[in-house]
Amino acid sequence: MFPVRCFTCGAVIGDKWEEYISRVSQGEPPGKVLDEMGIRRYCCRRMFLSHVDVSDELVKFASMAKLKMAPP
Numbered sequence: 001m002f003p004v005r006c007f008t009c010g011a012v013i014g015d016k017w018e019e020y021i022s023r024v025s026q027g028e029p030p031g032k033v034l035d036e037m038g039i040r041r042y043c044c045r046r047m048f049l050s051h052v053d054v055s056d057e058l059v060k061f062a063s064m065a066k067l068k069m070a071p072p
């Protein structure tokens, strides 16, 4: 789903995705999360930011799963 390497510069970014998406889903600004993880090249940041739509879907799905699992 998320590419292991940046298409442009080849930096390994796949192992950063889990942390990125968990922090963003908790309300942190994506730009700040990328800064703090050391993703400074614009080509690599674009890889994360261009997947925001997918992450929104995952957050919705996770919320739905939680609702289903919650006791009545």
Ligand SMILES: [Zn+2]
Binding pocket: 006, 007, 008, 009, 010, 011, 041, 042, 043, 044, 045
């Ligand atoms: Zn890059």
